Amino acid sequence: MIEVEGLRKLYDSYLAVDGISFSIDAGQICGLIGPNGAGKTTTMRCLSGLISATSGSLKVADCCVQTNLKTLKTRLAYVPDDPPLFDDLSVGEHMEFIGRLYRVPDHHEKAIELLRQFELLDKYKAGATTLSRGMRQKLAVCCAYLYSPSVILLDEPLTGLDPPAIRTLLESVRVRAAAGATIIISSHLLAMIAPICTHLLVMQNGSTQYFGDTNTLRDQFPHAKTLEDAYFAATHPDASPPASPPFSTSVLPQNENQDHSPTSSHGVTEAIS
Amino acid sequence: MNLLARWIHRLAERPTDGETRASNGDSASNGGSVESQPSLDPEWDSLYIHRQLAWLAARRISFRAERFLQRLRSPRRLLATSLVLLFFSFYVMNGIFILSARAATDPLHLRLWLSGGMVLYMLYHLVKCAWSNTRVDLELSNAETLWLGNSPLCRSSLAVYHVGNLVLPAALKTMMLSILLARDVRYPLFLVIGTFTSLMLLEMIRLTFGRLVSGMSTKQRGWFRLITTSTAVALVIQLLACVHSLTPSGSPMWLYVINSIRGLGEIASTPTIQVLSTPWIASAYLTVTESLQPLTVVQLLAALGIFPLSLMLLVKADRWSLRQEQKREVSRLSEGQYETRESQSQSYSGLQVNRLRSAVESCTPWIARDALNLAYRQAISIRHYRYKIALSLMLPTVLCLSPLFMGRITEQWFYVVSGIALCTILLAPPALRIDFRRDLKRMVLLRSLPVKPLSMVVGQLALPILITWTFQLATVTIAALLTHPGWDQFILWTGVLFALAVVTFAAENALFLAYPHHQHNEGIAMMMRTKLTFLGKGTVIVITLFLLVLWATLCRNLLPEPYASVCYISGSITATWTAAFLGLATATLCWRRFDIAMDTPPE
Numbered sequence: 069m070i071e072v073e074g075l076r077k078l079y080d081s082y083l084a085v086d087g088i089s090f091s092i093d094a095g096q097i098c099g100l101i102g103p104n105g106a107g108k109t110t111t112m113r114c115l116s117g118l119i120s121a122t123s124g125s126l127k128v129a130d131c132c133v134q135t136n137l138k139t140l141k142t143r144l145a146y147v148p149d150d151p152p153l154f155d156d157l158s159v160g161e162h163m164e165f166i167g168r169l170y171r172v173p174d175h176h177e178k179a180i181e182l183l184r185q186f187e188l189l190d191k192y193k194a195g196a197t198t199l200s201r202g203m204r205q206k207l208a209v210c211c212a213y214l215y216s217p218s219v220i221l222l223d224e225p226l227t228g229l230d231p232p233a234i235r236t237l238l239e240s241v242r243v244r245a246a247a248g249a250t251i252i253i254s255s256h257l258l259a260m261i262a263p264i265c266t267h268l269l270v271m272q273n274g275s276t277q278y279f280g281d282t283n284t285l286r287d288q289f290p291h292a293k294t295l296e297d298a299y300f301a302a303t304h305p306d307a308s309p310p311a312s313p314p315f316s317t318s319v320l321p322q323n324e325n326q327d328h329s330p331t332s333s334h335g336v337t338e339a340i341s
Numbered sequence: 342m343n344l345l346a347r348w349i350h351r352l353a354e355r356p357t358d359g360e361t362r363a364s365n366g367d368s369a370s371n372g373g374s375v376e377s378q379p380s381l382d383p384e385w386d387s388l389y390i391h392r393q394l395a396w397l398a399a400r401r402i403s404f405r406a407e408r409f410l411q412r413l414r415s416p417r418r419l420l421a422t423s424l425v426l427l428f429f430s431f432y433v434m435n436g437i438f439i440l441s442a443r444a445a446t447d448p449l450h451l452r453l454w455l456s457g458g459m460v461l462y463m464l465y466h467l468v469k470c471a472w473s474n475t476r477v478d479l480e481l482s483n484a485e486t487l488w489l490g491n492s493p494l495c496r497s498s499l500a501v502y503h504v505g506n507l508v509l510p511a512a513l514k515t516m517m518l519s520i521l522l523a524r525d526v527r528y529p530l531f532l533v534i535g536t537f538t539s540l541m542l543l544e545m546i547r548l549t550f551g552r553l554v555s556g557m558s559t560k561q562r563g564w565f566r567l568i569t570t571s572t573a574v575a576l577v578i579q580l581l582a583c584v585h586s587l588t589p590s591g592s593p594m595w596l597y598v599i600n601s602i603r604g605l606g607e608i609a610s611t612p613t614i615q616v617l618s619t620p621w622i623a624s625a626y627l628t629v630t631e632s633l634q635p636l637t638v639v640q641l642l643a644a645l646g647i648f649p650l651s652l653m654l655l656v657k658a659d660r661w662s663l664r665q666e667q668k669r670e671v672s673r674l675s676e677g678q679y680e681t682r683e684s685q686s687q688s689y690s691g692l693q694v695n696r697l698r699s700a701v702e703s704c705t706p707w708i709a710r711d712a713l714n715l716a717y718r719q720a721i722s723i724r725h726y727r728y729k730i731a732l733s734l735m736l737p738t739v740l741c742l743s744p745l746f747m748g749r750i751t752e753q754w755f756y757v758v759s760g761i762a763l764c765t766i767l768l769a770p771p772a773l774r775i776d777f778r779r780d781l782k783r784m785v786l787l788r789s790l791p792v793k794p795l796s797m798v799v800g801q802l803a804l805p806i807l808i809t810w811t812f813q814l815a816t817v818t819i820a821a822l823l824t825h826p827g828w829d830q831f832i833l834w835t836g837v838l839f840a841l842a843v844v845t846f847a848a849e850n851a852l853f854l855a856y857p858h859h860q861h862n863e864g865i866a867m868m869m870r871t872k873l874t875f876l877g878k879g880t881v882i883v884i885t886l887f888l889l890v891l892w893a894t895l896c897r898n899l900l901p902e903p904y905a906s907v908c909y910i911s912g913s914i915t916a917t918w919t920a921a922f923l924g925l926a927t928a929t930l931c932w933r934r935f936d937i938a939m940d941t942p943p944e
Contacts, residue, residue: 078670083679105682118491120663122670139382141493152483156404158399165400166394169492195404212487274681 069093070115070248075124077110084110084191086176086274087124092252092267097245099332100254101260101269101299108254109149111227111271112221115252116146125219129219142170145212149224151204153196155338159183159207163214164232170215182210202264209237213244222253226260238264260294270302278302384656388499394489400866402509421856426868428876446525448611448629455535456618456625457609459543461576466547471566472728476555479659480548481502496663503650504545510724513868528630531637535628539621543641545651548619549627549658558669561778563672570732577736580604581743592639597744597756606708608617620647623670632843699739715800719775723804733772734812737764741816745823759833761813765841766878767810770849773805774860777850777932781857784937794929802846809842833910840917847924854931858942889913 070092077085084105092098100108115128116327126133131140153162161184179298180247183189186206191199205228211288212220222241226234242264245251252269255261268285270278285298287291292298413422479499489499515537519529526532557565583604588596608614618625623643631638668845673679698717705713723730741760744753770835780787780801787797814835821831858867896909 076674078674078679081679083672083674083681086681116491118486120670122667124672138493138495141491146491148487152402152487154484154488155396156408157820161400165397168396169390169494171389185510303928317505 069127070252071127072111072115072123073125075114076122077107077114077119078122081183085121086290087275088271088274088285090269090276090279092214094248094250095245095265096266097241097253098267098269099258100252100269100271101256101258102277103303105273106271106273107274108222110274111250112146112148112223112254115219116144117141118146125273129217138320142215143217145215145217146218146221147208147212147225149227150201151200153204153207154163155187155195155197158193158195159188159199160197162196162207162211163222164321166211166214172215175214178214179210182213185240186210186233202230202233204228205235206233209240210275213240214241216249220251222250222251224254224256224258224267226255234260245265252315258295258299264306270299272303347678348856381608384495384660386495386496391501393506393893394494394498398502399503403426418856424873428869432517432872433520438522441524443524447927448525448631450606451496451522451525452629454606454613455539455608455628456621457614458605459539459621459929460614460618461605461609463543463546464569464692465544465575466571467550467569468732469729470550470554471549471569471731473554478555479552479725496659497652500548500655500659501652503548504541504655507541507544510868511537511544512541517868522628526629527632531627531641534641535624535626538647539624539868540622540630542624542647545648549655550589552655552658552662554660556665558665569596577739579608581746583607620651623647623720696839704938707798708911711796712800712803715792715797717805719801719804723775723808730773730808732806733792736767738812738816739870740764742819746822753821754824754826754830757816757824758838761816761838762841762882765809765813765838766845766882767875767935769805769809769842770845773808773846775805776801776846777861778853781941784814784935784941788935788937794933795925798847798850798925798929798932802843802850802925806846809846810839813838829906829910833913836910836914837889838915840921841912843851843921844917844924846868847921851924851931852939854935857935885917888916892916929934 069091072091073089074087075085075089076083076087090098090113091242100111102108110119113119115126115133115142121133123146128140129143131137131143133140148254157165160179160183163179164175166178167296172178180189183192186209188203188206188210191203196204196207205225209222209225212222220241225237229237238260241251241253245264245266252267253261260283265282267281268278269276270285282295285302286292289298289301292301361872403491413425415422479496480503485502489502496719515533518536519533520535522532523529554562554565580601584597584600587600587603616944623640624647627637627640627644630640648937700708702713721821741757741764744756744760764896786799790797792800798851817835817838820826859868892912895910896912899905900908
């Protein structure tokens with residue numbers, strides 16, 4: 069679970085995040101959306117403990133971020149946008165290092181399984197510098213999944229991925245949430261993440277514009293037919309939303325009716341088809 | 342290297358002696374505000390974590406060693422490989438056959454120089470650190486920040502890991518120094534241990550101060566700048582006074598150079614510097630050990646024992662720095678000293694036109710506009726490094742003008758001009774890295790710009806060359822006003838020195854584009870590169886001087902006096918500017934052949 073109360077973050081003299089509060093339970097998937105510079109990445113970095121919050125209370129995976137950082141990091145995975153890799157390690161060595169560091173039992177077998185799932189097994193011995201942008205993203209996700217964290221923060225994970233990889237990733241997110249993980253997924257590809265999100269956190273200028281489950285958002289903006297429409301309504305309440313692009317035909321998800329079983333992927337398929 | 346990796350692998354595979362996974366033993370789980378609660382995390386990690394970090398380091402070293410060997414065999418790097426092997430063979434042969442035949446240095450002096458020399462080097466680092474605007478966070482790469490910073494590791498483990506990465510470069514430097522000093526000591530093993538521990542300690546103190554400075558407030562940093570800079574200035578004055586007293590009137594320039602080194606040795610031996618060198622005393626004593634005594638064991642233990650002590654200091658400094666940064670952040674927030682996106686957009690008053698830039702652009706022919714725009718981009722970032730640049734050029738200016746204040750040497754003008762040439766070739770390129778060398782990570786962007794190769798090179802090199810010209814012109818003008826060498830000399834040397842600046846930066850960038858490297862790379866390749874570049878520059882200076890003297894002699898012998906001077910000046914300026922244009926052409930060629938896929942080295 070994640071509980072945030074009044075999070076504020078100051079960079080030198082710029083207030084990037086201004087008092088956001090939200091709470092996400094285990095098994096829930098929260099879509100973190102907002103325009104560029106809204107404070108999404110800063111929020112994720114504060115939650116992961118990579119940077120310290122200036123003020124506010126942050127409790128993640130039953131740990132206080134400020135006082136139990138080390139314990140928190142054994143239970144949390146953060147995958148940034150365009151993750152930097154060790155240029156002098158191969159794909160397999162990245163997985164092995166993470167397995168060793170987090171003391172994952174049978175990490176080699178789990179690594180092979182994850183790499184196979186994300187179609188990276190043939191790159192096992194390839195150096196990190198030879199990987200494409202999407203492959204780097206997939207390797208970072210594999211490393212994150214290897215130690216089965218209870219909280220997963222994915223910052224723009226779909227960028228650079230091909231359609232099958234997007235399908236695999238979104239499906240894996242759904243499976244992990246069904247197994248009890250709390251997940252925040254930040255993305256601008258609203259139509260892609262809409263089917264799997266149970267909650268939405270809409271940020272703008274460092275503040276919360278909306279937080280709640282996706283159905284409530286639809287209720288708040290009854291004229292919104294798609295997630296994009298709702299997003300525009302939340303971030304530009306005075307402006308009329310622009311016409312939805314032709315590809316975003318999926319309506320706001322009916323999460324209460326969604327099947328969260330590991331084998332179900334119709335929502336994802338629909339979103340990317 | 343593979344053996345090392347396998348050994349570390351076996352070590353890392355050993356059972357964990359009952360260590361339990363941290364996640365099983367979690368107790369504190371209450372949320373709390375940022376300001377109120379101290380960290381409950383331990384300060385140090387278990388041995389298991391350090392074994393895994395050692396495994397990582399070994400894998401990385403193994404990869405780099407293999408890549409290094411591959412590069413040595415690569416036809417693309419044949420020239421560089423041959424030069425490296427030649428240099429290394431020469432260095433070792435020189436150590437075995439020439440240096441071993443010289444008279445041994447007095448052990449007392451050697452000890453004082455070793456310990457005091459480290460203090461002087463530390464002061465240099467402190468001044469750099471004080472004026473640097475970059476926030477130093479244990480000097481981790483982006484990948485290390487993500488994968489290690491985001492792992493369940495204590496900050497102390499990151500510090501240990503980083504210090505561990507410094508071992509190899511320090512070992513290489515030790516090897517080079519040991520070859521030089523082997524003749525002066527009785528026990529080579531102690532020489533190696535003493536030198537290695539001294540160099541490692543220097544690195545750790547540098548890192549510690551880097552962290553301390555990052556945590557300082559503006560006022561504290563101001564005081565730190567004042568103290569370090571005034572100490573450095575005092576040392577320079579002391580050195581000048583020392584050289585002045587050591588060198589008789591009318592001595593040749595080479596004696597001044599030799600006495601400068603002697604002067605440095607004397608300053609290093611002074612009681613004040615020796616007091617400051619306390620952390621290095623044990624290593625220095627160990628290095629010059631003349632007989633094995635119980636005290637030698639104590640010195641050995643003290644030299645090795647300083648490691649954990651300095652590591653603990655580094656960890657404490659890091660913690661203090663993080664706390665101070667957090668405190669100031671909280672304080673700024675509570676006092677409302679910040680901007681929000683709304684306030685930023687309100688303060689932005691539409692399109693802001695830079696009138697100076699527009700005026701310069703309108704006067705620039707269209708063919709040079711691309712280069713001008715690139716130079717403008719460099720100019721913006723110069724503001725960020727202004728103190729560092731000013732400091733880097735102030736010292737050379739003082740050194741170049743120092744012969745004018747000695748009053749007793751002949752041909753002061755010649756010495757000033759020689760000093761400027763030396764500074765241009767040796768000091769300006771490392772001080773002004775605002776060209777291709779800082780853009781390795783932006784090569785794709787530079788390549789994608791619709792700019793012709795020559796314009797790209799001119800635009801990238803324009804600012805560092807202009808700054809060097811300013812330094813040269815200021816120094817030459819002051820020297821000309823004081824020594825009255827005549828207009829012909831002023832024109833000759835200004836023209837030659839300006840061309841020299843162009844050649845220097847063009848060659849430096851051509852070399853970088855042919856054999857690129859990351860800014861903070863260390864290791865044997867970088868060490869060899871530095872030595873070879875230095876030797877190459879020295880050779881260029883000697884050849885240039887020889888050619889100028891030859892040209893002057895020819896002109897005087899073949900032409901009558903008024904024509905001889907004109908021919909000498911115009912010929913020298915033409916020749917050096919031809920070399921400058923050739924240098925630019927070479928840099929352009931190197932930029933044209935720069936292959937982003939093949940030439941960009943891994944970080």
